Amino acid sequence: MKKSASPRVSKSAERITAILDVLQQTYPNAVCALHHKSAWQLTVATILSAQCTDVRVNLVTPALFKTFPTPKAMAAATLPELEELIRTTGFFRNKAKSLQGAGRIITEEFHGKVPQTMPELLRIPGVARKTANVVLGTWFKIADGIVVDTHVLRIARRLQLTKQTTPEKVERDLMRIIPQSQWIDFTHRIISHGRQVCIARKPRCADCPLEHLCNAPDKTFSSH
Numbered sequence: 001m002k003k004s005a006s007p008r009v010s011k012s013a014e015r016i017t018a019i020l021d022v023l024q025q026t027y028p029n030a031v032c033a034l035h036h037k038s039a040w041q042l043t044v045a046t047i048l049s050a051q052c053t054d055v056r057v058n059l060v061t062p063a064l065f066k067t068f069p070t071p072k073a074m075a076a077a078t079l080p081e082l083e084e085l086i087r088t089t090g091f092f093r094n095k096a097k098s099l100q101g102a103g104r105i106i107t108e109e110f111h112g113k114v115p116q117t118m119p120e121l122l123r124i125p126g127v128a129r130k131t132a133n134v135v136l137g138t139w140f141k142i143a144d145g146i147v148v149d150t151h152v153l154r155i156a157r158r159l160q161l162t163k164q165t166t167p168e169k170v171e172r173d174l175m176r177i178i179p180q181s182q183w184i185d186f187t188h189r190i191i192s193h194g195r196q197v198c199i200a201r202k203p204r205c206a207d208c209p210l211e212h213l214c215n216a217p218d219k220t221f222s223s224h
């Protein structure tokens with residue numbers, strides 16, 4: 001019999017490959033659910049998506065982009081004007097300040113264009129690693145990190161890909177075990193899985209294609 005040099009590592013690597021394969025087969029066309037036509041629109045939509053559903057953001061952005069179509073226009077908007085347009089997304093005062101500030105810095109320091117590096121993106125008001133990873137991955141196709149939103153955090157823990165509880169540490173663990181070529185698709189697929197099957201309360205484990213690979217303590221059904 002062929003001897004494995006490191007059975008533990010290989011077993012865990014095989015499990016991760018199996019999880020990635022199932023996700024790819026189940027959600028082959030998963031994409032970002034936030035409607036956008038440019039890096040700027042995606043940046044705005046992602047800032048607005050904090051503590052808010054993508055569906056709600058998509059209801060708000062058409063009028064927002066029509067009224068203030070460019071970073072320069074948004075920089076010149078008043079806070080009450082912005083607040084009125086984004087009120088239903090929650091935390092609208094902070095978000096209005098972020099949008100106005102994002103418009104300003106992109107206009108004044110980045111020549112009106114959304115930058116394509118993590119350090120530059122992190123200088124934009126309202127943009128933390130999650131938003132930066134969304135913009136880099138979804139728009140620029142640059143895999144600099146892995147988006148860790150509420151779905152990715154919950155499911156990475158359920159699948160025992162990490163024991164961490166903060167997005168930064170979960171991201172670091174995922175970046176260590178998932179091939180970089182899959183970082184962007186992994187995010188979209190896990191978010192789809194989190195919305196459709198592995199929901200926060202009472203996950204639909206009996207219908208889950210990952211069930212045979214999952215030992216989550218809060219599983220609602222187990223075949224093994």
Ligand code: SF4
Nearest residue numbers: 198203205208211214
């Ligand atoms: S088996 Fe249940 S807990 Fe595990 S990934 Fe599937 S839905 Fe989530």
